[in-house]
Amino acid sequence: MNQPATAPCLQHPQEELLRSDRIPHIWCSGCGIGTVFSCVLAAVRKTGLPLDDVAMVSGIGCTGRMAGYIKVDSYHTTHGRAIPFATGLKLARPQGAVLVASGDGDLIAIGGNHFIHAARRNIDMTVICVNNLNYGMTGGQQAPSTPFGAKTTTSPTGSPEEPFDFCQLATACGAVYVSRWTSIHIRRLTESLTKAILKPGFSFVEVLAACPTAFGRRNRMREALDMVKFFHERSVIKNNIDPREFPLDFKGPLVVGEFIDRERPTFTDSYALVHSSQLGEWPDLERQKPAAG
Amino acid sequence: MNGDEACAEGALAAGCRFFGGYPITPATEVAERMSRRLPQLGGIYIQMEDEIASMASLLGASWGGQKAMTSTSGPGFSLMMENLGLGIITETPCVVCNVQRGGPSTGLPTLVGQADMMQARWGSHGHYEIIALCPSSPQEMFDFTIRAFNLSEQFRTPVLIMADEVVGHMNERVVIPAEDTIELVERKRPTCAPEAFLPFRPEADGVAPMACFGDGYRVHITGLTHAENGYPAMEAGAHERMLNALVNKIKMNRDTIISYDTEYLDDAEIVLVAYGISVRSARRAIRAGREQGLKLGLVKLNTVWPFPEEFIRDLAGRVRALVMPEINLGQMVLELERCAGGRCPVRLVGHAGGAIIRPAAILNVINDLVKEAV
Numbered sequence: 025m026n027q028p029a030t031a032p033c034l035q036h037p038q039e040e041l042l043r044s045d046r047i048p049h050i051w052c053s054g055c056g057i058g059t060v061f062s063c064v065l066a067a068v069r070k071t072g073l074p075l076d077d078v079a080m081v082s083g084i085g086c087t088g089r090m091a092g093y094i095k096v097d098s099y100h101t102t103h104g105r106a107i108p109f110a111t112g113l114k115l116a117r118p119q120g121a122v123l124v125a126s127g128d129g130d131l132i133a134i135g136g137n138h139f140i141h142a143a144r145r146n147i148d149m150t151v152i153c154v155n156n157l158n159y160g161m162t163g164g165q166q167a168p169s170t171p172f173g174a175k176t177t178t179s180p181t182g183s184p185e186e187p188f189d190f191c192q193l194a195t196a197c198g199a200v201y202v203s204r205w206t207s208i209h210i211r212r213l214t215e216s217l218t219k220a221i222l223k224p225g226f227s228f229v230e231v232l233a234a235c236p237t238a239f240g241r242r243n244r245m246r247e248a249l250d251m252v253k254f255f256h257e258r259s260v261i262k263n264n265i266d267p268r269e270f271p272l273d274f275k276g277p278l279v280v281g282e283f284i285d286r287e288r289p290t291f292t293d294s295y296a297l298v299h300s301s302q303l304g305e306w307p308d309l310e311r312q313k314p315a316a317g
Numbered sequence: 318m319n320g321d322e323a324c325a326e327g328a329l330a331a332g333c334r335f336f337g338g339y340p341i342t343p344a345t346e347v348a349e350r351m352s353r354r355l356p357q358l359g360g361i362y363i364q365m366e367d368e369i370a371s372m373a374s375l376l377g378a379s380w381g382g383q384k385a386m387t388s389t390s391g392p393g394f395s396l397m398m399e400n401l402g403l404g405i406i407t408e409t410p411c412v413v414c415n416v417q418r419g420g421p422s423t424g425l426p427t428l429v430g431q432a433d434m435m436q437a438r439w440g441s442h443g444h445y446e447i448i449a450l451c452p453s454s455p456q457e458m459f460d461f462t463i464r465a466f467n468l469s470e471q472f473r474t475p476v477l478i479m480a481d482e483v484v485g486h487m488n489e490r491v492v493i494p495a496e497d498t499i500e501l502v503e504r505k506r507p508t509c510a511p512e513a514f515l516p517f518r519p520e521a522d523g524v525a526p527m528a529c530f531g532d533g534y535r536v537h538i539t540g541l542t543h544a545e546n547g548y549p550a551m552e553a554g555a556h557e558r559m560l561n562a563l564v565n566k567i568k569m570n571r572d573t574i575i576s577y578d579t580e581y582l583d584d585a586e587i588v589l590v591a592y593g594i595s596v597r598s599a600r601r602a603i604r605a606g607r608e609q610g611l612k613l614g615l616v617k618l619n620t621v622w623p624f625p626e627e628f629i630r631d632l633a634g635r636v637r638a639l640v641m642p643e644i645n646l647g648q649m650v651l652e653l654e655r656c657a658g659g660r661c662p663v664r665l666v667g668h669a670g671g672a673i674i675r676p677a678a679i680l681n682v683i684n685d686l687v688k689e690a691v
Binding site for chain 2: 043045046075076077079081091092095096097098099100101102105107108109110111112113114115116117119120137138141145291295299
């Protein structure tokens with residue numbers, strides 16, 4: 025319902041970064057995406073980057089709608105294709121900061137190939153994945169993140185598949201910054217996002233979030249607070265660990281934290297290097313090429 | 318140089334500075350030349366993981382303010398259809414060159430085809446208009462690629478170059494004019510204040526100015542049906558408005574877009590309507606036919622989409638028959654037939670693919686037409 029005209033007008037603290045004319049948003053009550061979105065806005069502000077030089081690219085799904093609410097140049101593209109679109113955007117305008125907002129299905133199922141290759145190339149972008157363990161927008165189907173045995177509308181007796189561990193995948197593919205949080209880790213998530221945005225290269229931040237409407241109600245977490253409490257009880261913070269040694273496991277402690285922060289030349293650095301005369305011949309690249317003519 | 322290389326040089330001359338490539342026969346030489354030449358000009362060649370990604374990367378690069386292109390053939394063209402649609406609905410200038418081979422599926426990777434012509438028109442889902450050019454020589458690969466960029470910038474839409482394996486691999490002399498003699502078109506950029514800017518409000522020419530990443534307009538661009546402000550608008554009225562705007566900007570400018578050449582048309586009784594490599598089969602047939610006393614003429618389609626409907630309708634009322642040679646079992650001939658509207662007979666000279674149309678096959682059809690008329 026609309027507020028009466030006389031009600032005091034409350035302004036969102038991130039008003040400058042919000043397309044308030046698009047509110048109300050489409051996210052369900054109890055959904056974790058809104059919290060993550062607020063953290064993203066706060067992180068963008070904390071980076072101090074000029075807002076005209078920040079872009080958000082998204083694909084399809086609930087998380088993809090973030091691009092429609094953030095007031096920067098924002099591109100809501102096709103299902104799974106946010107990363108290759110963002111690759112073109114970044115390389116065409118390298119001075120801009122490019123954020124990708126994706127859900128688990130968008131990023132790792134239909135978009136999985138693009139994810140692994142952008143990480144391998146170390147394209148300078150920040151990929152934020154809200155992992156709600158299912159396809160929420162279409163009503164709760166099985167995703168590559170759905171835990172073994174969890175029920176969805178297309179795995180009504182429990183998913184027969186093992187899910188991907190996104191942080192392990194990102195690490196194996198060469199991401200220079202990898203962290204996992206849940207939607208209750210607001211302060212740490214905001215700090216992590218800020219770092220990720222400022223970090224040159226492919227950064228990946230996974231955020232586990234509640235989807236009571238589609239996932240929770242089929243998995244004994246019907247109320248919005250059920251999953252939040254679950255995160256609160258189970259999550260354990262471990263920084264600077266190899267995510268392969270602490271796989272995402274909902275049965276035991278839920279390991280979150282800043283896992284990887286390492287240096288590697290970005291695609292743009294390497295592109296400049298190979299087109300300079302400083303690179304030698306493969307395989308002994310350090311050997312200088314003979315001076316041209 | 319060969320046609321593929323000429324296409325790459327045309328793109329560079331047009332100001333293309335981003336190429337999202339993926340190797341595929343018989344279009345690979347375009348990517349290879351771009352990978353060598355773009356870094357020399359401060360541009361980016363990136364080899365994407367598949368053609369879905371290469372098409373998506375073009376759109377991103379275009380919104381990043383660069384002129385962008387890719388090249389492919391049938392299987393890759395199929396994968397590009399998804400983001401071609403995104404390019405159309407978001408009104409993103411970019412160029413895709415399809416060096417056609419025989420299909421469907423993997424088909425004939427190394428041999429010629431002209432069977433993606435209807436895919437070019439309708440290959441992405443939903444209703445839309447498209448611009449497609451058909452070069453018939455390496456020189457036209459150069460010239461038409463420049464024109465493809467100019468049209469895409471002018472009308473803010475993806476433009477297709479529907480080449481074929483023979484034109485792509487044929488080596489001929491290509492004249493590259495002096496840089497300052499090449500006319501280039503750049504997309505309109507907004508000049509108003511950001512608060513007043515509507516990224517999808519067309520101006521009098523049917524085209525809205527484009528605010529790229531970093532221009533300070535902070536636009537929202539979506540593949541959803543959207544209102545003039547770029548925001549999603551999920552209702553029939555908004556869809557009607559948006560789709561009409563997309564279709565109208567091509568339709569209202571079709572006289573600017575459509576291009577064809579005519580040869581021997583003044584006294585022609587039977588007219589060959591041809592595009593791409595089949596133009597050259599048609600020319601040979603016309604020369605041979607004229608030696609036999611047949612009054613043959615040629616319409617060479619430089620643009621195939623939009624189709625020159627009015628011109629063909631008028632022509633069909635003035636000649637005895639129209640004949641279309643094409644390397645498929647009947648695609649553009651359907652459009653020719655539709656536009657002729659029964660005013661004269663329309664015949665196809667086609668085959669499944671893998672070889673060019675033989676001039677003798679064209680003459681056989683013409684001789685049959687002459688016999689029927691007696």
